[in-house]
Amino acid sequence: MDDVEQLMQAIQHTWSNASPASKLDVLMDLERRRDGRIVPFLLQVLADPGQPSEVRVHVLKRLRNGPLAADDRSTVGQALSQLMSNGCNLDLRLQAVLALGEFTDVNGVLPALG
Numbered sequence: 001m002d003d004v005e006q007l008m009q010a011i012q013h014t015w016s017n018a019s020p021a022s023k024l025d026v027l028m029d030l031e032r033r034r035d036g037r038i039v040p041f042l043l044q045v046l047a048d049p050g051q052p053s054e055v056r057v058h059v060l061k062r063l064r065n066g067p068l069a070a071d072d073r074s075t076v077g078q079a080l081s082q083l084m085s086n087g088c089n090l091d092l093r094l095q096a097v098l099a100l101g102e103f104t105d106v107n108g109v110l111p112a113l114g
Helices: 004-019 020-031 038-045 053-065 072-087 090-103 109-113
Strands: none
Touching: 004 020, 004 090, 020 038, 020 053, 038 053, 038 072, 053 090, 072 090, 072 109, 090 109
16 A cells, blocks of 8 residues: 555545544645545545535645646536535635636536636
């Protein structure tokens, strides 16, 4: 088991009782690594309505501003479109709208913004 897998497992096993600050610390540690498994994991965190909004906003900003592989852009753009329309809190929806400006080349994003 490598470092990324260990971090992701630690997150999944300990997050139910963790504070938002400790969740953000672990996420930032994970985000420093370059690995194809990180973006799908971050999308799971983003989609989880049980996560605190500050954690979800942090993940959203990371996905918007961080380097993404070409094939991840479509997945992230679609996830942000869905997040914007699923009735989550206002701050998260606003951040999703702002982030979608970076993904206008992804199918379905422009109609979602309209």
